[in-house]
Amino acid sequence: MIKIVRSSSTNAEVTDYYLDVIASLMEACGEKKYEDDIDLKQCKKKDIIIAPTSVDFVKLYFKGYKNQIYWMQGIDAEESYMRNGSKLRSFVLDAITKFAMKKAMAIFYVSEEMKKFEEGKFGISTDKKCFIMPCFNVSRTEALQVDERKYKKNIFTYVGSLSKWQCFEETLDFYKQIEKIDTNAELKIFTFAKDEARRIVERKKIKNCTVSSVAPEKMTEALADVKFGFVLREDDPVNRVATPTKLSSYLSAGVIPIFSKYLKDFYDRTDSFEYVVPVSDFKPTEKLQKLLVEEIEIKKLISEYMELFNTYYNPQYYIxxxxxxxxxxxEEKYGSNSK
Incomplete structure (x- = not known):
C-alpha cells in the first residue's frame, strides 16, 4: 500500500498534485493508495511512504518506515541559507538531504539540473532509482484558453509573493523600462502581500499598475487579458535547478513568459520557441521589443504551448x-522484504 504524507506548505495545491502524480505512477504498477483520512499510524511499516521533504523523510525513517519515495522539491540547504544566512542550519540540511538520497527507494527531482547539482555535491549516483518531473499544476493547464484580443495591448503581470528570491523589485525596475518604450503598457500584480506591494510600486513610481489578490482557482480567469508574465530570477543554484509552477499557469492562459535563462530546465526545453522571452539580465531584450509591436501568430503560439502540455506538463506522459x-x-523492494 502507498501512503502520501501531505505537505504543510502554503503552496499545498501544487505540492498535493505532484504527490498524487507520483502515487498514480505507482498505482499503474499495481499498488493501492490509502485514502488521506487514513492516519499514518494505521499504516504498516512495510508500506511505501511518499515524503514531500527531506526532513519528513528522516523523521519517518527513524519511526520505522524504511520504504520511502523522496520528492526533492528544492535544494534545501541553499534555500535555507538564502533565507536565514545560517551555515549551521545549512550544514544540518545537507546531512539530512544526503541521508534521504542514500536511503530512499526512489527519488523525484524537478529537473535534470537538480539531479546533477545534488549528486555532484554529495558524490552520490541515483541513476537507478531517480525520476525527473517538473513542477506544474494540471488543474490550471488542462486546456489552453486564448482570446486573441489579449494580444492587442501590452498588459504584463507579476504573480507571486514578495520573497527576495522572486525578484519583485527587480521585476518592477524591468517593467519601468518597458513603460518608456510603450507608455500605454499596464502591469497587473497578483499577490497576497497587497499593502507592501503597493508601497513598493508607489516608491518606484510605477504608472499604470494595479495590485490585487486572486485565489489560485481563479488565476486563469484573472489572466484573460494579460499578454506577458514575469518570472525573473538571479543567477544562483536555487534558481538554476528550479521549475516554477507559475510558468505552466502563464502558458495555460496564453500568457507569454518573460523569464530568466537561469531557469535552465525551462530554457533548454523552449530553446526553439518563438513565443517565450528568455532574458539574461533585468533589461528588455530585442525580442521582447519586437513582440510589443508585432502581431502574434495565435496558431503558432498555441502549437508551441500545447507541445509542452502534451509532454513536459503532462502527468500521463510521465506515468x-x-x-x-x-x-x-x-519488484526489487518486495523481493528484499520477502527474504
Whole structure:
C-alpha cells in the first residue's frame, strides 16, 4: 500500500498534485493508495511512504518506515541559507538531504539540473532509482484558453509573493523600462502581500499598475487579458535547478513568459520557441521589443504551448515514461522484504 504524507506548505495545491502524480505512477504498477483520512499510524511499516521533504523523510525513517519515495522539491540547504544566512542550519540540511538520497527507494527531482547539482555535491549516483518531473499544476493547464484580443495591448503581470528570491523589485525596475518604450503598457500584480506591494510600486513610481489578490482557482480567469508574465530570477543554484509552477499557469492562459535563462530546465526545453522571452539580465531584450509591436501568430503560439502540455506538463506522459522503471524498483523492494 502507498501512503502520501501531505505537505504543510502554503503552496499545498501544487505540492498535493505532484504527490498524487507520483502515487498514480505507482498505482499503474499495481499498488493501492490509502485514502488521506487514513492516519499514518494505521499504516504498516512495510508500506511505501511518499515524503514531500527531506526532513519528513528522516523523521519517518527513524519511526520505522524504511520504504520511502523522496520528492526533492528544492535544494534545501541553499534555500535555507538564502533565507536565514545560517551555515549551521545549512550544514544540518545537507546531512539530512544526503541521508534521504542514500536511503530512499526512489527519488523525484524537478529537473535534470537538480539531479546533477545534488549528486555532484554529495558524490552520490541515483541513476537507478531517480525520476525527473517538473513542477506544474494540471488543474490550471488542462486546456489552453486564448482570446486573441489579449494580444492587442501590452498588459504584463507579476504573480507571486514578495520573497527576495522572486525578484519583485527587480521585476518592477524591468517593467519601468518597458513603460518608456510603450507608455500605454499596464502591469497587473497578483499577490497576497497587497499593502507592501503597493508601497513598493508607489516608491518606484510605477504608472499604470494595479495590485490585487486572486485565489489560485481563479488565476486563469484573472489572466484573460494579460499578454506577458514575469518570472525573473538571479543567477544562483536555487534558481538554476528550479521549475516554477507559475510558468505552466502563464502558458495555460496564453500568457507569454518573460523569464530568466537561469531557469535552465525551462530554457533548454523552449530553446526553439518563438513565443517565450528568455532574458539574461533585468533589461528588455530585442525580442521582447519586437513582440510589443508585432502581431502574434495565435496558431503558432498555441502549437508551441500545447507541445509542452502534451509532454513536459503532462502527468500521463510521465506515468507512461517511467512505469517500467518504477515497476522494477517495486519488484526489487518486495523481493528484499520477502527474504
Amino acid at each position: 507512461k515514461k517511467y512505469k517500467e522503471k518504477m515497476c522494477k524498483l517495486l
